Amino acid sequence: EILAKVGIKSEAVEVLFEGLDSGSPEPGVDTEPYLRSLSLDMAGNPNVLLAYEMNGEPLSLEHGYPLRLIVPGWYGMASVKWLRRMTLITEKFHGFFQGERYIIEEKDGTSVPVTDIQVKSLISWPQPGMALSRDSHNISGLAWSGSGHINRVQVSHDGGETWNDAQLVGPRYEYAWQQWNYDWTPDSDGHHIIVARAEDEKGNVQPMDTHWNRLGYVINGVKPVCVNVS
Template sequence: MPYRVNPYLITRSLHPENQETPIHFLRQPAIPEEYFFKRNHFFYPVPGQNSYQLQVKGKVTKSVNFHYDELQRMPSRKLKMVLECAGNKRSKFKPKVYGEQWEDGAISQGEWQGIPLNTLLAVTGVDPDVREVVFEGYDTGRRTDINEVVPFARSLPLQKALHPDTLIAYKYNGKPIPFKHGFPLRLIVPGWYGMASVKWLKTITLIDETFKGPFQTIDYVYYPDENSSLKAYPVSIINVNSIIQQPLDRSVIEQDAEHIIEGIAWTGKGDIKQVQVSFDKGKVWREAILTNTSSTAYGWTKWHINWKPPEIGEYTIQARAVDSAGRRQPEKALWNKKGYGFNAVSEINVKTE
């Protein structure tokens, strides 16, 4: 009997723990939790009894502490969705930028279950002058740039917070969320990069001003100008993007055979309408076959195309996706000094023999 070979997470750092999903080797529509990418800014928090309480406070009619068991008894929703780190593919930027040098695997997909946040806010009430909702996690640490110990905290505009698909989740793929992915409670914000989906959720605070936390105003901001904050704007909605899963980059393949070129495409706006593939560095584009276009509003779309190399040699294979909002992967990603949102045309090189 042959040995069963399984892929491994790809480690980018140990302290804090940051690991990539082996995305080129997985075909499941829901990524198992053991292969879900890990993105942390600090060490893991130490769980305690208070972890099972979620306080909603601030500009509300009444502050309420919701218990974990109470939340599980409320009407819930299930969403299958992509969760992508804003720094996914950072290693591909030219010139290079500082930060975790993610390749293609800071992305995963699965089913989250929880209570719409608007259900909780209907209980607490919302003051008419509320502008943003702040979400604070139990994970804390020292930021050397400001020399302060801070929690990981982010805000959402009130309109996004009230969207029926913004969830306070307690399950992933039908089981309690694994501790390393936010147990017991995690905010889930479909269509936005993963920094918005705060883990180990501690408090929710409604405010009548603009939140100024460092993970909102220093990190997760696009800085197109390397030397200033001119034209800076916040990271939010996921860019239209794609990955060529197989063959792998720098593969050697048979010339006298037909090959399946396959991958995934995703977007934070609408859905994927088209994936095009080129085998001649963009001179001619062929349309790929999309295989799960109606499976979920927030999930990735699988695609494939058959190809037989015309002769022995080296080839560049490129893929680009188009979404229903009219966004197309550009030839070159918008360079920014923190390395967010890379979504240039996907590209691999293969050699035939």
């Protein structure tokens, strides 16, 4: 809406967002303002917002007061806080906080930018190391994805050898956590490895292992929870 009111010239290709914060690319190097860009198509997505309130109250300082860009479905680095300026630019932006940080850098030196949130789930109960009885237990957790609703969560209590569907519970909102639970009655004493994996509506499945990258972004492999049953 704001871009439409301003008017976009034909040569513009991206919108550059500048925050009031800054950082140094390397120790001893002058600081740079926090700058991130979005393509015109992405910036024009109706879900992309300029937020000045949250839950009916002005944004708090830590959340980006007085104005913050919100890019739903993308990792937080795209949602520039303390927004100072928006600029239409005529070529792709490759600044430090976009081209050298928040990238997936492969072992061969190639890289791709970090963008949409990858599908992931976590177990919130039981906690690692808990001692459980042979009674029935309600395994529960959360799942989310930047690419759409969570369609399925599966739980394994043998480290991923076999899988069972969990029940999705609670409201289903785009870009929000999806609650899930699964009733499990252990059939043996001893050490059990519980893992959960999620699948979103576009068919993206949470991987068993996290994809290695030098800067350590997008950690979405399954996280095992080990318990002892007696």
